[in-house]
Structure formats: structure tokens, C-alpha cells
Amino acid sequence: MIMRLAVSLISLALLSGVFDSGHALAEHHAGEHAExxxxxIHCGSLLAIPGQxxxxxxxxxxxGxxxxxxxxxxxxxREFDGAVTVVDLRDSFVLPGMIDCHTHITGEMGPGSRTEFVRMNDAQVxxxxxxxxxxxLEAGFTTIRNVGSRGSSAFALRDAINQGYVVGPRILCAGRSISPTGGxxxxxxxxxGLLKLPTAFQGTADGVDGCRKAVRAQVKRGxxxxxxxxxxxxxxxxxAGTDQxxxxxxxxxxxxxxHSLGRKVAAHAHGTTGLNAALRAGVDSIEHGSFIDDESISLFKQSGAYLVPxxxxxxxxxxxMDEKPDMFPASVRDKAAYVGPAMMGSFGKAxxxxxxxxxxxxxxxxxxxTNAEEFALMVEAGMSEADAIQSATEGSAKLCGLxxxxxxxxxxxxxxxxxxSGDPMEDITELERVRFVMRSGNVIKSD
Ligand SMILES: [Zn+2]
Incomplete structure (x- = not known):
């Protein structure tokens, strides 16, 4: 209970930060927008509370x-005094902004992405x-949880968005993933020489003291x-395989x-032993969760942890791998060949x-x-459309403490x-074709 309270206090502090920045900006235009x-927003259909x-x-x-x-x-x-903007979505299906709890917003996988850490500085990233x-954001994801980026680029992006310099989703930011040396x-x-670059090692930690220090360092960074x-x-x-x-x-x-610093913990986990060890240690979410067994399920239920598939x-x-077999070395191809196919079944079981x-x-x-392409895969794995939408709204908001x-x-x-345009409960791929986006009251996209 105390932990939950601490987490929600942090969330409030976090949001008041967002709110304050918005306020500061609004004051710049105080003459024009005193109120x-x-x-x-006129909605043909409105799913205000997913699940209902x-x-x-x-x-x-x-x-505002x-x-x-x-x-x-x-x-x-006419029912209101003063200037009123009317948004006509009478031909649309309207729902809450979606939330993606697992992104890496500062990069994108491609032939050159592997060497970026020696070619690009944080500002370029x-x-x-x-x-x-x-x-x-234009794809309808108004909040993301960014779970791992190098350097300070993701923090800078988060802060620039909060301050109104850059248009983007609200970002919860993890900084660098905490990993064992060689992990x-x-x-x-x-x-x-390159392996010793200090920036590459931020977040690398071994032993109890090293792990404590790595967490404190990420919190100190923001x-x-x-x-x-x-x-x-x-x-x-x-x-090195995909286990603990x-x-x-x-x-x-x-x-x-x-937890002592009011932060939740997201654990990347594929193999069963490591996944169950992370749940026993009290993580708040398991990311990927490729090999879930019956014990994992009872551990999830005991702790209340979320699965982010x-x-x-x-x-x-x-x-x-099918299109460009040479892009990955054998070590990666071997792991992908058994992890990729397992994820769907493991998620369906959970x-x-x-x-x-x-x-x-x-x-x-x-x-x-292309984040919304995840929905069709969730449905293919056996989840109902309504539950998939609920996972990207209520479920994700709760995991984020927001x-x-x-x-x-x-x-x-x-x-x-x-x-x-259409009802995503009938065709979940509707969510891949978002026509209108409002973020914190600002219209970002309107087709
Ligand atoms: Zn990831």
C-alpha cells in the first residue's frame, strides 16, 4: 500500500510538472487567451471509458x-459564452488517446542503426x-513509456515536449536499461576501445551495490x-541465450x-527462469514475456504485475530475417527463430x-x-477487440501510474x-488509420 501511495505521489508530481510547463506557456499568450x-467535439460514436x-x-x-x-x-x-471551437466527428468513432508502454523513441532498427552510437551525438539523436x-502522436499514441535509450536524448525530448518546443506524446522515460556487464x-x-566508451556503459551494473547505484544514477538523470x-x-x-x-x-x-525512490520497474524478460525470478523480485511489469509457464501466471497474479507483450x-x-537474412549475425537469428514464434502463444495463455x-x-x-499494428496481433493471439483497446488505455494508464x-x-x-472511421470493436485495424488526434486539448491532426 505504501509503495502504491508513493508511486501515485510521484505520478502527481510528474504530472504537475507537465501541467506547470503548459501553464508557463499559456502565460506567454495571456492577452489573447485569458480564459x-x-x-x-461532436462524436458519432464515443467510447469514453473502454470496457463500457x-x-x-x-x-x-x-x-483548455x-x-x-x-x-x-x-x-x-450557442449554449456557451465567448469563443467556442466545434470539432465535427459526427461520422467517426471516438476513443481515448492510446498509450504505448514499450517504445525506444530515439532510434529505429535498420542496416546502420548498430553503429549509430559511434557516429551520432546525443543532439543529433x-x-x-x-x-x-x-x-x-499522429498515429494516436498520446502517451508513451520509453524503456531504454542511450545518453540524454530521450530526457531532452521528453522535456522539450513538456515545455512546448516540440510536438509529441507525453513521455515517461527510463533512461538507460539496467543490464549486467555483458548482458x-x-x-x-x-x-x-569502443566497448569502453563510458556512454555505452551507463546502466551496466553488477552485484547488489552496483545495481543499487545504477538505479539511483538513472533517477538522478531524470x-x-x-x-x-x-x-x-x-x-x-x-x-548468451535468452534466460536469466x-x-x-x-x-x-x-x-x-x-521502489524506495517511487519508481516502477519494467523488466525485459523472455526465458521462464529469469521471468519468474523478476516477478518474485517484485517488478511491476514483464516486457515481452515470451516463455510464460503456470508458475509465472500464479506469480503475476500474486504480485499484480502487468504483462506488456x-x-x-x-x-x-x-x-x-525473411527479407534481409544478412542483416543479423547467426547469434541473433538463432534467438529470433525460437523467441518470435513463442511470444503469441505465451501471451494468449497469460x-x-x-x-x-x-x-x-x-x-x-x-x-x-505503426504502433497500432500490435492490436491485430493481440486479437490474432486470442484477445477480444474490446480487451485489446482496454489494454492500450486503462491497462496502460494504470501501469504508468497515470x-x-x-x-x-x-x-x-x-x-x-x-x-x-469505423468501429474498432468490429475491425481492430481501424486503429491503424487514426484520422483525428487531440493531445492535452490541442488538435494535432484532423483529416
Ligand atoms: Zn524494448
Missing amino acids: AQLTL DPMSKATIVVR ERIDGLREGFVSA ALRATTYARAT HGDIHGFRE ADVIKLTATGGVLSQTN QFFDDELKAIVDTA TLLAGKTVLDV YRAGVKIAFGTDSGVSVHG WDEIGSIEYGKFADIVAV
Whole structure:
């Protein structure tokens, strides 16, 4: 309970940071906008609270950056004094802005991505990431949780968005993944001089003391959430497998230190032993979760941890292996061949058993802005359309500790609103064709 309280206090502090920045900016234009801008959104269908039935013909009242209320029917601007903007979505299906809990917003997998850390400086990485951020937001993802980036670029991007210099989603930022030396988050396959670059090693930690210090260092840099690599992973260029890499005492040290600082912990985990060890250590989410067994399911249920499946990453790597077999060395191809196909079955098993699911894509492995392709894979693995939408709204908002602020269209929450043409409960791929995006009351996209 105390931990939960601490986490929600941090979330509030975090959001008040977002709110304050918006305020500071609004004051620049105090002459023009003495009153918060009033917007009426006329919705043909409105899924205000995922999990409940959609309403037909409804109006969302938006004041400034927040939702001021919902009304039945199409309310006229004449009911209000002063300037009112009306957004006509009478031919659309409207739902809350979507949330992706697993992105890598500062890069994108490609033939040259592996050597970027010696070619590009943090400023170049951050400036390029502004285009990824815009693509993600225009795809309807109004909040992302960025679980691993090198250097300070993701922090700079988050802060520039909060301050209004750059258009992008709200970002919860983990900084660098915490990995054991030689583990999945470390650098592999370069000559020794490059392996010793200090920036490459930020987040690398061994032993209880080292793990505590690594968490504190990420929080000091500005991390909102802590990411660790509990097991090996597919894309690290080492043949070290995909099972447990941190020892139990190291996992516990990372989780306890993060929680003592009010940060949740996201654990990259494929292999069963490492995945279950991470759950026993008390992580808040398992990312990927490729090999879930019955014990994992009972551990998920005991701890209340979420699964963030990232099926799109598994599919993307297998697709790239088919198209460009030379892009990965044998060590990566071997791991992808058994991990990729396992993810769907593992996710389906966890979902049917009632494990809590939050939405995540590993975007950066896949192309930024194609995040919604994850939905069709979730449905293919056996999840209902309604539950898939709930995972990307309520589930993800709760995992991020932001359910009081985002994830549904209700009074007082941020006005993060998207629209598509048809009912995504009938065709989930509608979410791949977002026509309208509002983020904190600002219209970002309107087709
Ligand atoms: Zn990832």
C-alpha cells in the first residue's frame, strides 16, 4: 500500500510538472487567451471509458487541456459564452488517446542503426527523435513509456515536449536499461576501445551495490521509471541465450531501490527462469514475456504485475530475417527463430488465465507510427477487440501510474482524444488509420 501511495505521489508530481510547463506557456499568450479555450467535439460514436459500451451521438466538452464533461447529443456552441471551437466527428468513432508502454523513441532498427552510437551525438539523436515523436502522436499514441535509450536524448525530448518546443506524446522515460556487464543491454561485438566508451556503459551494473547505484544514477538523470534486462534478448549480438542474466539478489536490489525512490520497474524478460525470478523480485511489469509457464501466471497474479507483450517486435524481427537474412549475425537469428514464434502463444495463455495486460510494441524495432499494428496481433493471439483497446488505455494508464489523468474520456482528465472511421470493436485495424488526434486539448491532426 505504501509503495502504491508513493508511486501515485510521484505520478502527481510528474504530472504537475507537465501541467506547470503548459501553464508557463499559456502565460506567454495571456492577452489573447485569458480564459481557457473551449472546444466541443461532436462524436458519432464515443467510447469514453473502454470496457463500457460506446455512446452514440455525444459531445465532449474540452476546456483548455482538460475534459470538462460529456453531454448527450450534439450540443450547440450557442449554449456557451465567448469563443467556442466545434470539432465535427459526427461520422467517426471516438476513443481515448492510446498509450504505448514499450517504445525506444530515439532510434529505429535498420542496416546502420548498430553503429549509430559511434557516429551520432546525443543532439543529433534527439533532433531525429522529434520526427519519431510526431509520427507516434499522429498515429494516436498520446502517451508513451520509453524503456531504454542511450545518453540524454530521450530526457531532452521528453522535456522539450513538456515545455512546448516540440510536438509529441507525453513521455515517461527510463533512461538507460539496467543490464549486467555483458548482458542484453550492454554493447557487444566492437573492438575493445569502443566497448569502453563510458556512454555505452551507463546502466551496466553488477552485484547488489552496483545495481543499487545504477538505479539511483538513472533517477538522478531524470528517469520516471526503471527498466532492467532480467534475461538475454534477441537483438543483442551475443550468443548468451535468452534466460536469466541478473542474479536474484541483483534483481531484488534493483526493484527495492527503484521502489524506495517511487519508481516502477519494467523488466525485459523472455526465458521462464529469469521471468519468474523478476516477478518474485517484485517488478511491476514483464516486457515481452515470451516463455510464460503456470508458475509465472500464479506469480503475476500474486504480485499484480502487468504483462506488456510486444508481439509486433517478434513479428518485425522474423519479417526482416525473411527479407534481409544478412542483416543479423547467426547469434541473433538463432534467438529470433525460437523467441518470435513463442511470444503469441505465451501471451494468449497469460491473457486467458487473467493476467493483467498493458499495451506495448517495442517501437524502434518496428517503425515509429505503426504502433497500432500490435492490436491485430493481440486479437490474432486470442484477445477480444474490446480487451485489446482496454489494454492500450486503462491497462496502460494504470501501469504508468497515470489512471487519474489519462486512459479514459472523463471529467478532469487530460483531453487526449483520437478518432477513427469505423468501429474498432468490429475491425481492430481501424486503429491503424487514426484520422483525428487531440493531445492535452490541442488538435494535432484532423483529416
Ligand atoms: Zn524494448
